[in-house]
Amino acid sequence: MTGQLEDDRTAVRRSPLAMAVLLLLAAEPLHPYGLRQRLVEWDKDRVVNVSQPNAIYQTIQRLQRSGLIEVHETVRHDKRPERTTFRTTERGVQLSTAWVREMLRTPAGEYPEFPAALSFLAAIPRADAVEALRERLATSEQNLAAFVAETDARVAALEDPLDPVHLIDTDYQQTMATAEIAWLRRQLAALEPRG
Incomplete structure (x- = not known):
């Protein structure tokens, strides 16, 4: 160097x-x-x-x-x-x-909004938290489906095969979105009142 x-x-x-x-x-x-x-x-x-x-x-x-x-x-x-x-x-x-x-x-300390809001989840009524997380889950599922469909369409439209290195960030984003959706489902199951 x-x-x-x-x-x-x-x-x-x-x-x-x-x-x-x-x-x-x-x-x-x-x-x-x-x-x-x-x-x-x-x-x-x-x-x-x-x-x-x-x-x-x-x-x-x-x-x-x-x-x-x-x-x-x-x-x-x-x-x-x-x-x-x-x-x-x-x-x-x-x-x-x-x-x-x-x-x-090197992993860096990043400060996205969602974990910050989660750290203060107890500041709002549980019903409000559950409703907000349900909305996030629905939006996340829609966004992921649209993202996957858009990515698949763009890749399919290419004349030549794309080197996977050009899709690594897309794969990471899809994997993280899928993991967050699974996490949200688990948390909602734990937070929602049992009837």
């Missing part, structure tokens, strides 16, 4: 969005809106939060200030505003691939 890479790892805040931006811009120069479109097209918005429109712009500014991306070109088409495309620098490629390795290797 080079000294510069070690410095970058401590100076630049790692995030899933920053990693995705660096890796996508290493594959092809894009403008910020194009980055968001690509993340959505490739279903990466399921694992990288791009719901806030300014998030990509702020991430690009931060990465550019750090020397991890640079301007590829700025063009104007007809009467449209200028559009600047960016690309990842060699330092950015090295750092982003180091981040991938670290994220795969």
Whole structure:
């Protein structure tokens, strides 16, 4: 590991969005809106939060200030505003691939809403908790069925077989959703009044 890479790892805040931006811009120069479109097209918005429109712009500014991306070109088409495309620098490629390795290797403390709400489940009446968990179960089952059907349709539409490495995040999400559904069923069976 080079000294510069070690410095970058401590100076630049790692995030899933920053990693995705660096890796996508290493594959092809894009403008910020194009980055968001690509993340959505490739279903990466399921694992990288791009719901806030300014998030990509702020991430690009931060990465550019750090020397991890640079301007590829700025063009104007007809009467449209200028559009600047960016690309990842060699330092950015090295750092982003180091981040991938670290994220795969080391479990991180993540703070999703659902476990936080579960930790305060006793703050609401049991009947309300059961109703809320029933609703979550129904929604989760619908979402999983739609996700599986959509994924299967997209894979079936491909002309060439897809290397399983490109579906590993989808498989993980389906497995986690299936596990949560099974867990919800068990908890509801334990929480619901017996009659």
